[in-house]
Amino acid sequence: MSERIDLPSLDIVAGQVATERQTMNSHAESLDSKAGVVLGFAGVLVGLGATAQSAVSDEVAFQVGLGFAVLSALLAAVSFLPRRYPVLEVARLRENNLTASVEETKLELLDTEILMVDQAAALVKQKGQGVRASVVSLAIGAALVVAGTLAGTGGHAHV
Numbered sequence: 001m002s003e004r005i006d007l008p009s010l011d012i013v014a015g016q017v018a019t020e021r022q023t024m025n026s027h028a029e030s031l032d033s034k035a036g037v038v039l040g041f042a043g044v045l046v047g048l049g050a051t052a053q054s055a056v057s058d059e060v061a062f063q064v065g066l067g068f069a070v071l072s073a074l075l076a077a078v079s080f081l082p083r084r085y086p087v088l089e090v091a092r093l094r095e096n097n098l099t100a101s102v103e104e105t106k107l108e109l110l111d112t113e114i115l116m117v118d119q120a121a122a123l124v125k126q127k128g129q130g131v132r133a134s135v136v137s138l139a140i141g142a143a144l145v146v147a148g149t150l151a152g153t154g155g156h157a158h159v
Helices: 010-050 059-078 090-097 104-151
Strands: none
Touching: 010 059, 010 104, 059 104, 090 104
16 A cells, blocks of 8 residues: 655646646637638638739739748648647556555646646647748738739729
């Protein structure tokens, strides 16, 4: 029989770790939504570019802008792709801890959840960098498409 472990703050720390896991999940979902919006805008920009008149589409700035829009769409799509998100292996938890003391089980579970938070944070950071790059690429693309359109039309709107 193992001796009793005295861990008076275990529940407080476990609660904070659980809150952090929820925050990571929410942040990942938010980044997915943002990537979806960027992907949509990039698709619209590329679609509009594909139907542009030759006076506009022949402009180098316009063509480079469309290239940035395509890059933005690709970056957003990659950011949006599902990744292996850390999850708790409950069968292993049962096998390893069914006869352990409550305190030992709580501590092992807490250590596992801390590791999961660290892994999730790395995934969220990577996803965030991809979304940020796609937004920057979209902004550059949109600016160049507008510049190319203005140059191709001589600064005049078509009626």
